[in-house]
Amino acid sequence: MSTCGTKAVSVIGFIGSVFSPWFAWSGRGDPANHCCVNVATYGPGGRFAMTDRGRQALRTSADTLQVGPSAMHWNGRELVIDLNEISGLPIISRVQGQITITPHALTAVELPLTPDGAHIWRPFAPSSDIRVDLAAKGWQWSGHGYFDANFGTRPLEDDFKFWTWGRYPTKVGATCIYDATRRDGTTLETAIAFDHDGQASIVSAPPRVAFERSGWRVKRETRADPGVTPKQVLGMLDAPFYARSAVQTQLNGEVVTGVHEALDLDRYASPLIKPILAFRVPRRRKWTFQDA
Template identity: 65%
Template structure:
């Protein structure tokens, strides 16, 4: 998020694009044949890009992920993201530029999301700075950054019905909450406090509080001090099964605004959603390197 709180950006690199209808329709047989660098900008002039590409578009090393025209690469102490994508309808534009993420430190935290470890959350850099330079008016800024990864060997909708996640900056670092309801009815509830040196500790969980439902009526809740009334400060991504927004709440008496996500996987499981998603997530199977 920008320091002024009016703009934000998210970038996700997928090998096996979990939200792609094309990957689902393929039977999830070859993750490398459904790759994507998803870029979304939020605020004035915001755009959404998510192109499902074939295996010819993938190149990777230990420090670099290339998917067609865009790439992520480690350069000493920072993650460099070079973007060259085209946003989906109804607002079709080229989004081109560079994002630099500078972690304060790298953590060692890994959280299995299911008892068998089929899904894992890995918060690499919960505290970071971000520098954004995108070739559009008003899209050169700096602010608060974050870098994590999720790994899985099964489809999300096979194991979960609903989850929420939130990352909130604090004076000492950042606090993250991860709550999920699994298909079998069991619950995951976890909270971590991260310091700027990369150290982490689990924390007693503050109570949940409801937020107003999203525009698509996705249920939303987050955690904060007893009596806190979380509220949305910036709407980011609003889909029939997914909400991402900037949310203000109170943690240990500190008012903070962070990024919050809610995912309704019961809705996502519906086959009726897949053709709708295909409009926003085009498939580009062929790619030729220069």
């Protein structure tokens, strides 16, 4: 998010594109054949690009993920993201430029989201600086950022009904909250506080509090002190099964604003959702690198 709070960006590299209808229709047996760099910019002139690409577009090494024309590279100090994507409807245009994430510190935390470890959350750098330099007017800014990863061996909708996640910068670092309802009826309720040195500790967080549903009526909730109702301060992504936004809440007396997401896996599991997604997620099977 930008320091002024009016702009934000998210970039996700997928091997096995979780929310790709093409990956789901394929049976999810070949993740490398459904890879993607998803970029979304939020604020004036915001764009959304998510192209499902075939295995010819994928290159990986110990420090680099490249998918077609875009790449993420860890140089030992920073995550440098070079983008060259085409945004989808309603406004088709190029999303091109560089984003740099500079962690305040790296963590050693891994959190299993299911008891058998089929889904893992890895928050590499919950507290970071971000520099955005895109080839669009007004899209050169800096602010606070975040860098994590998720790993899974089963479809999300097989194991979860609903989850919410939030990353809230604090005076001493950042607090991340993961709340989920699993298919077996159990729940995940975790709050982890990270300091600027990357040290992590499980903390008690105030109760879940519901707040206004998204435009698609996705249920939303996060933690908040008694008497406080969280509120959206910047709308980001609003989909039939998913909502991402900047949310203000109060945690243990501190007013914080961070990125929040709500994911309704019951909705996502509906076969009606996949054709809708195909309009936003084009499939490009072939790719040739210039040096090939």
